[in-house]
Amino acid sequence: MPDQPAPNWNRFVRERLPALPVAPAREAEIIEELAGQLEEAYQEALARGLNDAAARDTAERQFSPDEALKLSREIAAASPARRPPAIPGFAGGGARPFSGIAADVRFALRQLLLNPYFASFAILLAALGVGANTAIFSVVNAVLFRPLPYENPAQLVAIETRAVADPSLEPWTSYLDYVDLRARTRSFERIAAISPVWNVVIRAEGETERLETLFATAGIFPLLGVRPRLGRVFTEQEDQQGRPAPVAVLSHSYWMRRFRRDPGVIGRTLAIEDRSITVVGVLPESFRYHGLTPGAAQGEIDLWVPLSANPLMSRGREVRFLKVAGRLNPGVSAAQAAAELDAFGRAMAAQYPDSNRGLATSVRPFVDLATGRVRTALLVLLGVVGLVLLIACASLANLLLARAAGRSREIAIRIAMGASRARLLRQLVTESMVVAALGGLAGAGLAHFMVRAILRFAPATLPRKEEIAVDPQSLGFLLCASIVTGLVAGLAPAFQAWRGELYDSLKDGARSTPAGAQRLRAALVVVEVAVSVILLSAAGLLVHSFARMLGSDPGFRAAGLVTLSTQNPASVSTPAQRAALYRALEERIAALPGVEGVAAVSRLPLMGVNLGSMIQIEGRTFERGQQPEVEYRRSTPGYFATMGIPILKGRAFDERDSDPRNQVVVINEALARKFFPAEDPVGRRIALGPVTNTPRWITIIGVAGSVRHSGLDLEAPPEVYQPYAYSPMTAPILVVRASEARLPEIRAAVRAVNPGIALYNAYSMPQLLDRAVTPRRFPMLLLAGFALLALVLAAAGLYGVIAQGVEQRSREIGVRMALGAARGDVLRMVLRGGLRLAAAGIAVGFAGSFAVTRLMSTMLYEVSPRDPLTFTLAPLVLLLVAIAASVIPAARASRIDPAVILRGA
C-alpha cells in the first residue's frame, strides 16, 4: 500500500459538519477541538497496532455523518442566539423565512472552498456564459436598443423618394421636391435636408487638409434637438437659396484637433477652397450625425455649412442629391405620414412626369438609417450568445448534478432527519446562485475585456461605436443573466431532490447516481450537442460566405498597388490648368524608382463612393423614368493597365481621345452583357443623362472587365468609363503600381509639384480590400468563436456523462467481462451509449439549425441558408467530437479487471 499523507482531521470535520450558528471564530475553535480529539483517537488506534487504514476508520467512526448533523443541531439548540434553522437542510424555526440564508451562503461558500477544482470550473462556466452575453449585450444595447441621442428620437423619420422599379437603389431627393415636401405636407413638425459634400479642402495656418463636410438646411439642428456647445448654429436667413452666408459650424473633435479647444474660435475665418467662411459655432462633444449612407463620409463630420452653398441647389428636379429627414407632428403616426407622402408622391408624379414618374415617396424610422444595416447581424449575434449561455447553464447544471450525486448520502440523511424538501431545495439553489454570483463577478471582468477587443476589431463602419461600453445597463443585464444562470443551473439538482430520488438512493444503500439523475444529465448533454450543431452551422455558413467573398475576383490586381486621394488647390481652376497639374504629377511620380505605372480616376473601387448616370442606347427607346442607370467613372488612359483591369474587346483610351466634340467610352463587361448580349458593342453608340430629343451620342471603343466597385460581395453593376481629358478632375484619385513602402516618396513628389494639393486616404490596395471584408469578417469571427466554445463545452459535457456512466457501471461491466464479454464488446457498448446521446443531439440540432439559419440569409454571400456543405460538416464535426469524447471512458471501461471489481464489491 502506498504511503498516504497524514490525515487532515480539520478538513475532515469541516467537510462533515454543517455550518454552525455561531461566530466564525468560535466555529473554527469547535472544529479544531473536535479535530484534535479525532487525531487522538487515530494516534491511539495506531498505538494499539492497527494499520493506517483501520486507524483512520476507527477515528472516523467517532464522527459519523449522522452524529455530525445531530451535533450541529444540538449546538444550535444550546446556542444563546437561537437562530432557528441554522443548519442547512433542517426544518425548524421558520419565524423568519430568510434567517437561514446567510448560513446557506456560508455553507455553499465553504463547499466551494473545499472543492477548488469543481469550484473553479463551475465559476469559469458561469463567467464565460454571463461575460460573453454581457459583452454582446453592451454592444447591441448601445447600437440598437438605446434610443438615438436626439430629442424624442421616436418621432424622427427619414423621408425617402425611391424608384419604384428598383427599390434597392439608394434614395435621393431633388431640392425642388424638398421645397414642395415642406410646403405641401402636414404630417411633419419640421423637415430638414442634408447633402454630402465630397471633398472640401481647408487651408488654415498654411497647412492643407481635407475635411468631412456636410451641406445642411438650417433646420437640421433644431430637428435633432442639438444645441451648440459654443456660439450658435446657422439660421434660415443664412441659408437662403442663391444667397448662402459664408458661415460654418465645427464638430467638437475638429475644434479640439485644430483649435485646441480655443473658445476664441467663434468669429474666426477659415479659408475653404477659394472662399473664406466664418466659424459661428461648435457642436457638443457627444453629437454624431447618424443619418449618413455608409461611405458618404470616412468618419465624423468636421464641418457643417448651409445647404444653399451647394451649387446643385439651382439644378432641376432630375438632380437628386439630398437626404431628407423630418419630425412627425405630435399625434401623427408613421403610417399616417406614409399615407400622406404616398399621395404627395403621386401628385408630384402627375404634375412633373418628366422628372418624377416612377418615383414613390415614403417614410422610414430615422433609426433605420443609423443602424438598419447592422440590425440582423447584431440580433443574430445576441441570439447566438444567448445559446452559448444556454450551453453554459446546461454544463453547469450537469456539474451540479454530478456533485449532488456524490453528496446524495448527505442529502438523504438530511431528509431522513426531518429537513423539508423546500428547505433542501433552497440550499441547493443557494449553492448554484453562489456559483452564478461569483461567475457573474468574473464575467464582468471578462465582458470588459471582450468589449475592448470588440471595439478594437469592429469595422469602422459600425454605427454608434463611440457609445459602446460596459455601462450600468450592461451591469443590470449581467445581474439578471447571473440570476437566471443560477436558477436554471440549480433547477436540475433541485428538481432531483424534490422528486426524492436522492432519498431513494440512501435506501438502496448504493453509492450510484439514481437513474433519474443520469437521465436528466443525458438530456442536458443532448441539449448541449443540439445547440452546438446550431451554432456550428451558423458559423459554418458565415465562414463559407466569407471564403466565397475572399475568393471572388475584385476585377483588378490589388497586390502591389497603392492609392492616394488628392484635391487640387483653388488656384488651379481652369480645365487646362487641372490637366497640366495632373500631367506634372504623373511625370514626377512615374520617374520615382520602383513605380511601374501611374493613373488617376474619379472614384476608386471599394471606397464606398460611386456616381451614377442614366443612359440611352442608340436604336432603343426607354420611357422616361424607366431609363437604366449605370456607374460612371472618368479615368486617365493608363488606368486600366495600372489597375490590372483587362480590356476584353476593342481598346482602352489613349492620348488621342481628348476631343470633347468626338467623345468615346469604355464600357464594362456587365453592361455589355446586359444591353448587348448577342452583339459586339464596340462601335455602337450610347448617350449619358436623361432622355432628350437631341442625344449626344458617344461611341463605345472597348469593353473592360467588370470591377466590384461597391464591395467584394456585390455583383459589379453596368458601368461606363470616359477619358478624364474631357473634363479634368479637381480631385483625382491616384493609383500607383508600386509597393506600399513607396508611399512617403509619392507624397513627397506630390508636394514637390504643388504644396497646395491636399492629400488624404493613402492606402495600399490590399488594405482597402481588407477593409471591405471587415464588416463580414467581424460577425463571422465572433460567431465562430462562440461556436467553438459551445463545441468544447458540449464535448466536456458528453465526456463527463459517459465517464460517470462507466464508473457507475464498472461492477456491471466487471460482471459482464467475468461472464465472457470481450474487451471489444465493452468498448463498443460504451461507445454506443455516447453516440446515442450525440445522435439525438445532432438530430435535434440539425432540425433547429434549419430554422435558425433561415434568419441569416441577408448575412450570407453566394451561400444558401441550406448550404449542403455546412449542413454535412457541422453534424460530422459533432459526431467526431462525440467519438473522441466517448473513446477515453470506453477504453478505460474495457481495461476494467473483473477480478478487482468483483473482489472490491
Add this chain to the structure above:
Amino acid sequence: MKPRQDVPRGLPEMLVLSLVEERARHGYEIAKFIEVRSGGELQYHVASLYPILYRLEQRGWIQGRWVEKPGERRRRFYRITASGRKALGAQRQSWKDFVDAIERIAPFRHA
C-alpha cells in the same frame, strides 16, 4: 460488548461534571474515562460527547481553556466552576434519592 443505548436523561451531564470535578480534563480524556470506568458499558463518540460539553459550558457549569504544550496540538481542558459544583451536588443528591427509592422497592442485592 455493546455499549448501552438507554442511558437515562441527565446522566451524561452528571458523569462529565464529576470527572472534571477531580481535575481539569480534555474532551477525549473524558470520553476514555467514561468508557474505561464503566467497563465499556458506557461509550461516547467524540461527536456525541461534544454537545454535552458545549451545553455545560453554555450553562456556565464548566469552563474550557486552551492549553498548549511544546510539540503537541493544543487541547481544550475543561474544569468545573462554582455553579457547576453546586449543580453537581444537587444532581448527586437527586440521583442518590432516586437510587435509594429503587433500592427500597427492588433491592439490588440481598443483605
